[in-house]
Amino acid sequence: xxxxxxxxxxxxxHRAGSGPPLxxxxxxxxxxxxxxxxxxxxxxxxxxxxxxxxxxxxxxPADIRSVDDLAYLYLDLLDALKLDDVVLVGASLGGWIAxxxxxxxxxxxxxxxxxxxxxxxxxxxxxRDFADLFYLPDVEAFPLLFADxxxxxxxxxxxxxxxxxxxxxxxxxxAHYGWRPYLHNPGLKRWLHRVxxxxxxxxxxxxxxxxxxxxxxxxxxxxxxxxxxxPGAAHYPGIEQSEATIRAIDAFGRT
Amino acid sequence: xxxxxxxxxxxxxxxxxxxxxxxxxxxxxxxxxxxxxDLYHRGLDEWALCDELGxxxxxxxxxxxxxxxxxxxxxxxxxxARETKKARLLCLGMPIGNRFDAVRVAEEYATLDVISRGRVxxxxxxxxxxxxxxxNSNPADLSTRFWEAHDLILKAMTTHDxxxxxxxxxxxxxxxxxWPRPYQQPHPPVWLTVNSPESAQTxxxxxxxxxxxxxGYVRTPAIYAAYRKGAASKGREATPDRxxxxxxVGVGRTKEEGYRRADQILDxxxxxxxxxxxxxxxxxxxxxAATAQALKMPGYGAGVATRSITLRNGRQVDPDKATxxxxxxxxxxxxxxxxxxxxxxxxxxxxxxxxxxLLMMGQGGHITHEDTVDxxxxxxxxxxxxxxxxx
Numbered sequence: 001x002x003x004x005x006x007x008x009x010x011x012x013x014h015r016a017g018s019g020p021p022l023x024x025x026x027x028x029x030x031x032x033x034x035x036x037x038x039x040x041x042x043x044x045x046x047x048x049x050x051x052x053x054x055x056x057x058x059x060x061p062a063d064i065r066s067v068d069d070l071a072y073l074y075l076d077l078l079d080a081l082k083l084d085d086v087v088l089v090g091a092s093l094g095g096w097i098a099x100x101x102x103x104x105x106x107x108x109x110x111x112x113x114x115x116x117x118x119x120x121x122x123x124x125x126x127x128r129d130f131a132d133l134f135y136l137p138d139v140e141a142f143p144l145l146f147a148d149x150x151x152x153x154x155x156x157x158x159x160x161x162x163x164x165x166x167x168x169x170x171x172x173x174x175a176h177y178g179w180r181p182y183l184h185n186p187g188l189k190r191w192l193h194r195v196x197x198x199x200x201x202x203x204x205x206x207x208x209x210x211x212x213x214x215x216x217x218x219x220x221x222x223x224x225x226x227x228x229x230x231p232g233a234a235h236y237p238g239i240e241q242s243e244a245t246i247r248a249i250d251a252f253g254r255t
Numbered sequence: 256x257x258x259x260x261x262x263x264x265x266x267x268x269x270x271x272x273x274x275x276x277x278x279x280x281x282x283x284x285x286x287x288x289x290x291x292x293d294l295y296h297r298g299l300d301e302w303a304l305c306d307e308l309g310x311x312x313x314x315x316x317x318x319x320x321x322x323x324x325x326x327x328x329x330x331x332x333x334x335x336a337r338e339t340k341k342a343r344l345l346c347l348g349m350p351i352g353n354r355f356d357a358v359r360v361a362e363e364y365a366t367l368d369v370i371s372r373g374r375v376x377x378x379x380x381x382x383x384x385x386x387x388x389x390x391n392s393n394p395a396d397l398s399t400r401f402w403e404a405h406d407l408i409l410k411a412m413t414t415h416d417x418x419x420x421x422x423x424x425x426x427x428x429x430x431x432x433x434w435p436r437p438y439q440q441p442h443p444p445v446w447l448t449v450n451s452p453e454s455a456q457t458x459x460x461x462x463x464x465x466x467x468x469x470x471g472y473v474r475t476p477a478i479y480a481a482y483r484k485g486a487a488s489k490g491r492e493a494t495p496d497r498x499x500x501x502x503x504v505g506v507g508r509t510k511e512e513g514y515r516r517a518d519q520i521l522d523x524x525x526x527x528x529x530x531x532x533x534x535x536x537x538x539x540x541x542x543x544a545a546t547a548q549a550l551k552m553p554g555y556g557a558g559v560a561t562r563s564i565t566l567r568n569g570r571q572v573d574p575d576k577a578t579x580x581x582x583x584x585x586x587x588x589x590x591x592x593x594x595x596x597x598x599x600x601x602x603x604x605x606x607x608x609x610x611x612x613l614l615m616m617g618q619g620g621h622i623t624h625e626d627t628v629d630x631x632x633x634x635x636x637x638x639x640x641x642x643x644x645x646x
Contacts, residue, residue, distance in 0.1 A: 135279075135388065137533050138556030156550045168546035171538035175395035 001051075007076045009061055012051040017042025022087045022253070024049040025074065025094030027116075028178065029170040030154070030236060031055060032163070034091070037238040040246055045087070045253075050077060052093075054173040067093075067119070067177055067185065071100035078108045087253045091115040091238055092209075093178065099188060102195040112199040113249055114218065114225075116207055116235050118183040120192070122217040130183050131209045134175070144208030147234045192221045199225035200252040202245060204233035256611055256642040259345055260305045260631060261313035261501065262618035263323035263523065264298045266291065270321060270526060275559050278320040278385050278530040291324055297624050299334055301617075304628060306339040308635035313345040313614055315378075318389035322526050329363045336371035344371055347446055347466050347614070348378020351408065352401035353390035357426050358433065360404070361411035365437045373438035378446040378466070379405055381454075384541070385534035395539030400425045407431075412442040446499070452481035459485025459493060466499040466614055469524065471586035473565045475500065475607045483608075495646075499612035500603075503582070503619060505590040506633040514579045516630050517590035521582055522620025525574045528562045593637035600638075604645050613642075 003010050016038070022045040026034060031051065041047050052070060054060030064073070074097065078086060088109050090098030095117020102112060123129045131144050142149040154167060199222050203215035212229055219227040228248055233240040269285040270277060302312045314331045317323035325331055328346045335344055344367070354360050368375040381401050387394045403425050410419070411433045418430035437443055446464040449455040458465040459482035467478050479498060486493040503524065505517025528535065533556075536549040553561045563571035564585045572581050582588035586606075589599040604610060617634065618627040 134533065134537060137531055137558055139558070156555065159550075161547065164547035164550050165543050167550065168538075168543045171546070172395055172543065175393055175538040179393035179395065180391055 012056045014049040017047050019045045021046045021083050025090040025097050027092035028174040034238045037242040070097045085110040087111045089113045103191040115202045121184045145235045147206035196223045201227045204237045205229045205231045206234040209235040258613045259311040259313040260617045266321040266324050267621045279534045303338045306342045311343040343374045345376040346378050348380035350382030351404040352397045353392040357404040357407045361408045361433045368437040369435045375443040377443040380448045385530050394537040452477050455481040456485035462491050468501040469587045472567045495609045495611035498610035500610045501614035503588040504615045510591045513591040519622035520619035
């Protein structure tokens, strides 16, 4: 992990592997559990994976308040690294950030891969597009987030103090970026036509947090997107079905 | 010593059916408005009685809960501002980090202060963790929002030369101009609730009155010490009138009668934390370390996390099973005959280094109106006159 100064903001970045550049924007939680997935991706890609401000040991800077700020931060990061033809992968919260980047400026990007992405509101005002993770007890939330919660959901009793603090920090930052409006930008749907680059929408077949029907709506709302379901995964395919997810990323990203 | 009678006006008739969770998830079909009307009128009668008894009045608010049907604190305050003549009226308090119109808060408090002819004491509270869900108030930055609201409300109450501009991080108004201006100048006294040495120290730095609620023998001394440290750092003296302590109080002609009343009121302590762990530990409300600790609590994630009270020897006791004697030992309750109540108060008062306000929960749980009236009356006649002895 290196720390890069991006326009005055210190950004922790995990860089690994060789091959074409892939910018990976992590999900709202379970960042450590997704680490083996990044290592596996690094076999065929140069993976550049920033840690969203506030998700590491340093407190979130006072002027990094929203997903808009993260989108500009990572556009600045691409400029700073002078990367071109980048495949952008965003998981859940990271997918929302990726969409916000693409509506602003996709000059350095070649393809977009959204994994169970949040960010857009399709349902009516009394419908939930996303399960309310702040309302549900874990016993009800885990089966929505994981196809096999017994195997993949965190078992708090078995975690170290440091690991528990990391989970607490992730929840804190999920609230920081996504509390209200809940995990979406009400204005984003209007501008999705600007995401005019080849897009793959990957969705866990068992996702109960944002159902595959949401993924279908998202793919349909983007100019050039196809939807692919991943069996045996819910909201975090990178954790539950890393191999299948990487096969889909490789097949789409390298053609 | 000033004594303040406080009740949450619990909707206890629904407790049995609701069971393990009394907050956030509770459907209002279990609230019969006719029963609620009786509870409101009864509670208001008990508060109004304080005016005759030489007691003061404290109200608060909670949301989406059967533990407290005061969801808009300024409504009870408004009724009591008109119905009473002498008692001071404390709201502890207004959850200003969860109120999205801070100027409206300034208007409400100023209006109450004028109607009551200067009897309002103005509590600003962060609010309990489970309050962020009904308000949809982001817990991750509640503290900074709270202090911006505080700054704006006080400026709005003390600016008397026409509109001013406020374009802050959380609140934006171009023309703030509050009418009426408060009766008390420059503004009603400010109170904060504190639950840790850190928040108490901030209170001390600002010179506000702090209310520590049921923090007991073990935790209160460090909280009060931090206040004194904060006050000293700004050259202030931490006089007893800066410290308020909340306890359940049950007085009776006999020990048994006082204990029975206390035991009924203590149902407040037994029910107040019947809340899902996800509501008790919303992300960012507590520190990362405290939240991480909570994840390890038995029952976390499955519903209600375990809770306990701390006795003087450090032993943890489940409040559902704790006896009145154990609550007295913990410093959460003063109960028995007037002499016993006085002695227990004196011991606690000396232990924490003194306090100038007792926030007395004289009604709680399912204690009857008649018992509450007798409890308040006995306290005012047989304990209150002796309190100057505490120093």
